[in-house]
Amino acid sequence: MTKTDIIEHLNQAKAAHLRWVQRAHMLIFGFEFDKNAIPVDFTQCNFGKWLYSECQKLCSIDNSLSDSITEIEILHTQLHNVYLEIFKIYFGEQKKGFFGNIFGTKKKHLNENDIRLANDYYKNLEKISASLVNKLGSLQKKIHLTSQDSLDTI
8 A cells, every 4th residue: 555545544534533523513513413423433433444444554564653543542432432421411321232223312402501511521522632633643744754665565
């Protein structure tokens, strides 16, 4: 895989992450979403799919790439853990199994405390997202500095 391809896929993953955060923001501000439109599971969002497939191949190249990816994974998991709290406010406890997926719906009436709490969680989500985007920028720089010969092995 070429360096250009890797950087392009990283940029697409970053854009997918930013869209996910934007959907969470829109949910907080009253837009209606199907509960599955903003995946709670960190392996099911588009960014997570990239992170746990293509991005993992970079770990074998260089320890500094591996360390960066580990930091990104930690932030990504934290992000989804915070979103889970927002999800619980808007959709109730996450229900497991077939019937939980069918019958989970957005709460009709949120009180002021729910809205305030969701906003506080979202502010934390934004901070984590900013750190994640910063780490992605660092990863991109490290990829630029990696020789194409090393990248050809993946």
